[in-house]
Amino acid sequence: MKRLFLILLASTCLSAPLLAQSTPATPAAAPAATAQPGTAQPGTAQPGTTGTPTKPEDLVVEKVPMLTLPKVSVEVPENEPVPLDMTLKEVPGAEPELLDGVTAKAFTRYVTVEGDRIGQLVLTAVTKDEKVEALPHELFVSQFEIKAAPVLPTAEEVTVEGDQETMIAALKRLQEEEEKEDDEKEEKDNRDNKDGRDGKSGGSGTSSNPDAAGYKTPDKLEQAKTDGEDFDPGPVPEVEITADGCPIRVDLAQGVAIQQSRVIMTTGSTTETEPCADGATRFPIERTSAGCEDIVNLSAGYATPTFRLTYTGPDGRETRVAECQPDPERSFPIEEDEAGCAVQQDDVNQTYVRLQRLIYRDANNATVVVQDCQPIETRRVLTQGCDIRVDLDQGMAIQQIRTETVGEDGTSSEQCRDGTTRYPLLWSSLSCPDRIDLTARTATAQRRLYYVGPTGREVEVKACEDHPEQVFPIEEDRTVCPHFVDYDGLTVVEQGQLLYRDAENETIVVRDCAPAEGATPVPLEETAEGCTIRHDFTAGRSWRQTKLVYHMGDLTYQAGDCIDSATWYPQVRLYETAAGQEICPPVVDTAGKRITRASRVQITGDGKPEFITECQPDTASSALIATTDGCDNPGTWRHDLSAGQSYGQERFYYSRQDGRREYVTACQPSSATYPHQIEIAGWQNHDEQRFAYRLSTVYISTPQGRHDLLVAEVLPGTEQHPYVLEREVVTQTDQIYYDGCTRFAKTEKSEIWRRPDGSEYTRPMGPGAPANLGGACNTQQPSDPGQWTLVSVQPWRHECRSAVQWMDGDNRQHSACTAFYAFHAAQYQGTLTTVREDGTPMSSSTATKWETLVLQTSCSQSSETSGSCASYSQSWSPAAPPPPYGAQPNYEFPQQHALGLPNPNRNQPQTSSIAAWLAELGW
Structure with a gap:
């Protein structure tokens, strides 16, 4: 902190004139109670003057600590100083009576340095009563740290480091002026007393006489009137203070210009004029760099600013005090600058020329050019020999470049490095089948990584690999x-x-x-449930029928039709029970007086007897006749679908004598059976399960003709007929999509199954491999001038490549340019864009190209003397302007070569230049 105080103290001394001269000069007609820096009051010395001007070498003095106290509490502001009055408490070497009644005039502020508040205080004058003695404020400085609120209370001592000799001298002058005024007053009182009547009217002798204490000595005129005498006071002098005829004195030490004035006293016809002396009106002297140029020293590598001294006089006009002179305290380093020079780029030859200039920053931080742009080296930026580098972290394919530099030391080439042309990496799942893992029961989508290169073609970066975020359970x-x-x-x-x-x-x-994973086979079971007994009356047997079934879950499934089993039962015709009772009532023919017994056929299945026919008369031993007449309607017959046969009906009668039939029974089942005949009536298809049930029509052939029992129905136990896989097909859909620059159509994969009826069933199997429909991108060339953007313009550059000299008639030497060139260049930027047919931009390559307007003329000596040349030849070059010619020969005229060339319209390039650029770029 001590070191910081010392640094700040030094900076305060340096900036003290700014602190003390921050207020403009105040005329004497406007006195102030407090002497501001740079102002004066009538009859007082100016700040910074103590008899003789302070010289710079006088500033090296011995300082001592002086104790001061603020007379009132003062809030210390930041940066801008404020005045305050201080009490001189102690000055080393000064008698106490010198400090009695003395007020020190001061200014104070604080500044912030690295977060700390540092108070600063300077003394500018000491006063007593109405007398003022100015102090050189740079010799009386205090600096202190402010930790709390920025306030100086009356009880806080402030130590001022000041010049002891200067302070004591100022205090003594205050004392001498006070004593001189006391002596003058005493002398005046003595004269007045002497002119009195007895010379004893004043003094201490009146202190005991109240009337005498109030007595005032009359002036001479009043005294004369009292005495009755005539008194002539003489002419009254006229006093005039004027600046007419007095110069303004420049005081460089104080940094002010002082308006001098003089006193003219006229008494009657006598005029007395005092010599001109410094007055109270002062004008600060200021530095200004206006009209002054910096001094550039290229060999030393710096520029020195210059300034002149001026002040603004009473008429408001600026008066120059000193001419432009170097500033010894400041200098600006000259630096090399490339940023201010446009690179001369030639894309045709893939070269560019680096230029640099010499500049410095002046006092206003403005850039001053010392030397114009000059070439320092030529570089070629090449892609030949450099690959396109794939950066997976950035997700980019980066075209690498290398720089070949041609300089004074020869040609050198850098290693390939990343350029600015980049192509985004893209993922695609097309052409990558899902990877099936039956062990893990997962299907993982696959994808490949690629980018669309500068030609619009896909370049594969990675072959098909698993997609980490697309794993599907099987x-x-x-x-x-x-x-x-x-x-x-x-x-x-x-x-x-x-x-x-x-x-x-x-x-x-x-x-x-x-077979399903973990599925347990279930057995086929034979069951008679749902099946009947088939009766063969011709063979005299009845067959037990059964079918195959199985159970899964809570359901029972039939695996086949009912068929004859190995179990059969013999048929027995019975007329009476074991007890001898008739099973059927006999048929009585009352007319013929005949009785016919009736019987039934019985089987015993599973130990249980069962009649399988109705009562039938015994026609062999009676005149009863069996007939189907009236019983030939198959709709009333019994049809056993399980046994696969139908039973016809009959009834019995006998004939009366008159030939009429007498029916003794109703229609009842007979032993005549009709086997069921089946024909295919179609198929009941089950496409999801890929099988079909046969639709059957069941009918019987009767003497009356065909009779249908069931028409186009699935019979119980009908077998499932499976479909047959014929082929697999992939069908292209109308759904189009893109992957990069390739157009694809979605496909559907299907299986073609042949049904039992010969028709085909198309079974969807999900999406198939996409159909590649070819390229879908077009390359858009910037062939139109409006597709090139103006980047920069290089104004006219003039060159004289040869000159001639001659002597005129007055033997004076002249020179003229005989080969004059002017170059006006512009830089354009165009983009080659690859756009997909749906309007999506896929890739782009940007190039910057120069176009130069070249003007050339040649002049002869004779034409130069007349000040005219041949007309310019104009040409457009699709390239950057050539490097500067170098040292140009001096020439005198014609000046119109370098002046007055109109700037061409460079908003768009020439079509001929565009054609050359496209050919050179391979676009």
């Missing part, structure tokens, strides 16, 4: 598969299909119907 669906029946092994097993849903939510079949 599931088993048992609802779409039929049960598999093994008639040889007499077992049935449940089947399932393996499938998953991909990223597009399409169902993909991994494996067709097969």
